[in-house]
Amino acid sequence: MSEHARPLAAAGERPTIEIEGVSHVYRRGGVRALDDVSLTLGPGLFGLLGPNGAGKSTLMRVLTTLLVPTSGRARVMGADVVAQPEAVRRVVGYLPQEFGAWRIARVREVLDMMARLSGLDDAAARARRIDEVLELVGLAEVARRRVKALSGGMLRRLGVAQALVHDPPVLIVDEPTVGLDPAERIRFRRLVGDLGRERVILLSTHIVSDLGDACADMAVIDRGRVLFRGSPRELVRRARGRVFDAVVAVDQEARLPEGVEVVSRRPEGVGIRLRLVGAGEAMPAGATPVEEPGLEEAYLAFMLEAGRSAAIEASDLGGGGR
Numbered sequence: 001m002s003e004h005a006r007p008l009a010a011a012g013e014r015p016t017i018e019i020e021g022v023s024h025v026y027r028r029g030g031v032r033a034l035d036d037v038s039l040t041l042g043p044g045l046f047g048l049l050g051p052n053g054a055g056k057s058t059l060m061r062v063l064t065t066l067l068v069p070t071s072g073r074a075r076v077m078g079a080d081v082v083a084q085p086e087a088v089r090r091v092v093g094y095l096p097q098e099f100g101a102w103r104i105a106r107v108r109e110v111l112d113m114m115a116r117l118s119g120l121d122d123a124a125a126r127a128r129r130i131d132e133v134l135e136l137v138g139l140a141e142v143a144r145r146r147v148k149a150l151s152g153g154m155l156r157r158l159g160v161a162q163a164l165v166h167d168p169p170v171l172i173v174d175e176p177t178v179g180l181d182p183a184e185r186i187r188f189r190r191l192v193g194d195l196g197r198e199r200v201i202l203l204s205t206h207i208v209s210d211l212g213d214a215c216a217d218m219a220v221i222d223r224g225r226v227l228f229r230g231s232p233r234e235l236v237r238r239a240r241g242r243v244f245d246a247v248v249a250v251d252q253e254a255r256l257p258e259g260v261e262v263v264s265r266r267p268e269g270v271g272i273r274l275r276l277v278g279a280g281e282a283m284p285a286g287a288t289p290v291e292e293p294g295l296e297e298a299y300l301a302f303m304l305e306a307g308r309s310a311a312i313e314a315s316d317l318g319g320g321g322r
């Protein structure tokens, strides 16, 4: 642990993020992006899952004080996001979805600027902290490289580094794995898992597998409303009996009934093996229920049950649906 690291709230202390009845209507377009959202989060990694336009980024902007909600209240480590924005900013690190950084600057310069902005005035202390953060996110070797010469994964890690430079106890990261290759995603998942042991992390994604094993608590939101709140295991449990395995003839796939969605497919003999989600009654003959659905499949089954088949197009369909 670094000299900056604070132990997380001891057991019995107040929850770290409290959201009570938060709604937000954007004036431009009049979209109700958040509709009476209430969530209470404790320490560790919390996954915020939802399709495009669900309201994930809007909620994060409220929690990072960038957006004043139309109604409701939210507190981060006890500080109110509207009444005490400075106190909130001190305890929160934020990686925005659109993080780009200054392209011609060098990695180290970006972090130095962020550290100065967050009040680390002592040059030696600043340099030490930057070394620490670079090491933490695995960018020490490219510290002198220009931002525009980083890979997508490195740029996202720089985004995490800039969010961590003032060593906040709360980290809010918006779709941190978009555009990363599978190896980088795995590395990223490990980094977030490590960071989550000492902090509160709120992570949004629509790629379910990115939540990883470190995530014990999550919510599914859609059209500004919380549809599910619980552990990934509970979401999987709910999907039992709604995920199926079937081998069908090639022309049969196009004739699947409404309410049945294909999660993945691969050729098998003269037919195709399909992973399907939907109600048992609607399944083609010979389809067998999958004992242990993956989290991705569970999410898709859940969204389909909630009447949101569009979520399936929006999500990344991996090979085995895991």
Ligand SMILES: Nc1ncnc2c1ncn2[C@@H]1O[C@H](COP(=O)(O)OP(=O)(O)OP(=O)(O)O)[C@@H](O)[C@H]1O
Residues within 6 Å of the ligand: 026, 027, 028, 029, 031, 032, 033, 050, 051, 052, 053, 054, 055, 056, 057, 058, 059, 097, 206
């Ligand atoms: N600045 C804005 N002005 C007007 N409407 C907005 C603005 N930002 C978002 N919206 C609308 O609010 C709704 C929620 O958007 P938000 O960006 O919070 O969704 P999201 O869950 O982050 O989606 P994505 O997965 O695509 O990032 C959408 O209907 C969106 O079009």
Ligand SMILES: [Mg+2]
Residues within 6 Å of the ligand: 056, 057, 058, 097, 174, 175
């Ligand atoms: Mg977003």
